[in-house]
Amino acid sequence: MAAQATHECVQLVPIFQELAADQLDTIESIVQHHHYQPGETLFNADDPLDTLMIISGGQAKVYQLAANGREQLLYLLQTGDIDGEAALFETKHRTSYGEALVPTDVCSIRREDFQKLMQKYPSISINVLNVFGKRLTQLERQTTSTATESVEARLANYLTETAASLNEPAFKLPLKKKDLATFLGTTPETISRKLTRFEQAGLITQKPGKIIQINDADQLLLVE
Amino acid sequence: MAAQATHECVQLVPIFQELAADQLDTIESIVQHHHYQPGETLFNADDPLDTLMIISGGQAKVYQLAANGREQLLYLLQTGDIDGEAALFETKHRTSYGEALVPTDVCSIRREDFQKLMQKYPSISINVLNVFGKRLTQLERQTTSTATESVEARLANYLTETAASLNEPAFKLPLKKKDLATFLGTTPETISRKLTRFEQAGLITQKPGKIIQINDADQLLLVE
DNA sequence: CGCGACTTTGAATAGCCTCAAGACATGTGG
DNA sequence: CCACATGTCTTGAGGCTATTCAAAGTCGCG
Numbered sequence: 001m002a003a004q005a006t007h008e009c010v011q012l013v014p015i016f017q018e019l020a021a022d023q024l025d026t027i028e029s030i031v032q033h034h035h036y037q038p039g040e041t042l043f044n045a046d047d048p049l050d051t052l053m054i055i056s057g058g059q060a061k062v063y064q065l066a067a068n069g070r071e072q073l074l075y076l077l078q079t080g081d082i083d084g085e086a087a088l089f090e091t092k093h094r095t096s097y098g099e100a101l102v103p104t105d106v107c108s109i110r111r112e113d114f115q116k117l118m119q120k121y122p123s124i125s126i127n128v129l130n131v132f133g134k135r136l137t138q139l140e141r142q143t144t145s146t147a148t149e150s151v152e153a154r155l156a157n158y159l160t161e162t163a164a165s166l167n168e169p170a171f172k173l174p175l176k177k178k179d180l181a182t183f184l185g186t187t188p189e190t191i192s193r194k195l196t197r198f199e200q201a202g203l204i205t206q207k208p209g210k211i212i213q214i215n216d217a218d219q220l221l222l223v224e
Numbered sequence: 225m226a227a228q229a230t231h232e233c234v235q236l237v238p239i240f241q242e243l244a245a246d247q248l249d250t251i252e253s254i255v256q257h258h259h260y261q262p263g264e265t266l267f268n269a270d271d272p273l274d275t276l277m278i279i280s281g282g283q284a285k286v287y288q289l290a291a292n293g294r295e296q297l298l299y300l301l302q303t304g305d306i307d308g309e310a311a312l313f314e315t316k317h318r319t320s321y322g323e324a325l326v327p328t329d330v331c332s333i334r335r336e337d338f339q340k341l342m343q344k345y346p347s348i349s350i351n352v353l354n355v356f357g358k359r360l361t362q363l364e365r366q367t368t369s370t371a372t373e374s375v376e377a378r379l380a381n382y383l384t385e386t387a388a389s390l391n392e393p394a395f396k397l398p399l400k401k402k403d404l405a406t407f408l409g410t411t412p413e414t415i416s417r418k419l420t421r422f423e424q425a426g427l428i429t430q431k432p433g434k435i436i437q438i439n440d441a442d443q444l445l446l447v448e
Numbered sequence: 449c450g451c452g453a454c455t456t457t458g459a460a461t462a463g464c465c466t467c468a469a470g471a472c473a474t475g476t477g478g
Numbered sequence: 479c480c481a482c483a484t485g486t487c488t489t490g491a492g493g494c495t496a497t498t499c500a501a502a503g504t505c506g507c508g
Contacts, residue, residue, distance in 0.1 A: 153291065
């Protein structure tokens with residue numbers, strides 16, 4: 001839609017840090033651009049996994065389906081995030097689903113091309129290792145949290161973390177309650193109830209448009 | 225304890241695949257050896273993360289503590305597994321605890337040494353990427369499973385998977401029920417009760433010494 | 449054999465989910 | 479610009495699973 005800047009996606013991505021402009025040109029020339037509408041599918045489980053995806057704009061969710069059909073949100077991809085790295089080297093097919101939440105621009109690099117790039121610019125593989133490491137650490141935390149803490153504690157944590165990462169006490173929930181529920185491993189009804197309780201306790205204030213204002217971050221972190 | 229073969233740990237590890245014997249010698253010369261008794265600590269959360277650990281023998285558990293103090297088992301390290309990679313490149317401290325379950329041998333490589341190795345032998349970083357990828361995929365599955373499936377389904381899954389990976393319908397649980405419980409995100413009591421139910425339903429048979437025999441793997445997978 | 453750790457069993461409770469209905473918002477077509 | 483349709487959110491009632499606490503039983507090891 002908008003005119004394409006030369007390095008539109010490539011320069012956004014941490015894994016291509018430290019590369020010179022002309023090297024970015026090379027990379028940009030081999031990527032493919034796609035655009036997705038909200039609700040559109042970026043990929044499905046069992047799809048062949050042969051491309052690395054870069055979110056150059058918008059927002060998408062990555063989720064899995066459990067045996068009983070319930071959805072588990074694993075990641076929320078934002079501008080500059082990448083997906084597909086996890087199995088670029090080994091696994092032959094995807095294990096999760098990707099879906100655009102808002103109008104989203106994606107550029108993708110084919111597996112072989114990416115592997116050539118890694119050989120040519122070794123700093124890329126170090127950067128990819130860093131991305132992996134962060135993701136692992138985050139996922140370990142998420143696993144621990146959903147398995148051992150109450151829904152109330154998880155929600156409280158999510159709110160304070162989101163506020164902290166935005167550096168603002170008031171923010172708009174980036175997800176529908178339904179998606180937030182699958183992220184926290186609960187249901188929309190429970191989220192709704194817990195938020196009401198937080199508000200009654202004076203910990204937060206809810207405003208129209210999914211705006212949440214945190215009034216007492218310290219107390220919120222103490223919720224069990 | 226036992227006499228040390230030259231490449232005792234190094235040759236066990238997938239990330240050093242494809243290296244020649246003399247290259248393995250080089251690596252072996254820079255690793256440090258440690259031995260741990262059951263219950264001994266390999267590392268704690270908040271420890272500085274500056275070494276890559278290789279399990280050259282034995283078994284260890286890696287777990288996190290939630291805010292409420294409950295334990296979540298993340299990985300069970302077996303001979304040949306590595307730990308510490310997740311943050312070798314960026315994070316400055318550990319986020320999990322490691323503890324030997326049986327007498328365990330570990331060799332470790334200092335961060336700087338390992339980074340030099342990766343520069344010298346680029347195949348190592350590709351191998352590390354593979355290990356990361358597998359771990360991510362496994363952890364994604366675990367997250368989905370604990371968040372969306374019932375304890376019964378998770379336990380049934382665990383049993384069939386363990387049996388499948390050993391290629392035997394009867395096997396000894398590699399963990400105490402207490403640890404298995406934290407792995408599956410539940411309590412020892414619940415595990416006990418569910419196993420009894422499975423047995424009553426004829427799906428498994430329990431024998432002394434934590435031996436479980438699977439009688440009907442198909443039905444077990446259908447448990448909701 | 450005896451101690452400590454682990455496991456099993458029981459009873460009561462609590463937290464969360466399900467189902468269902470109504471309120472609200474959002475976006476579409478007339 | 480309004481009316482309606484669709485999807486999302488809230489609120490309530492009820493039920494169920496899994497946890498908690500407690501105590502007895504079993505295993506393994508010195």
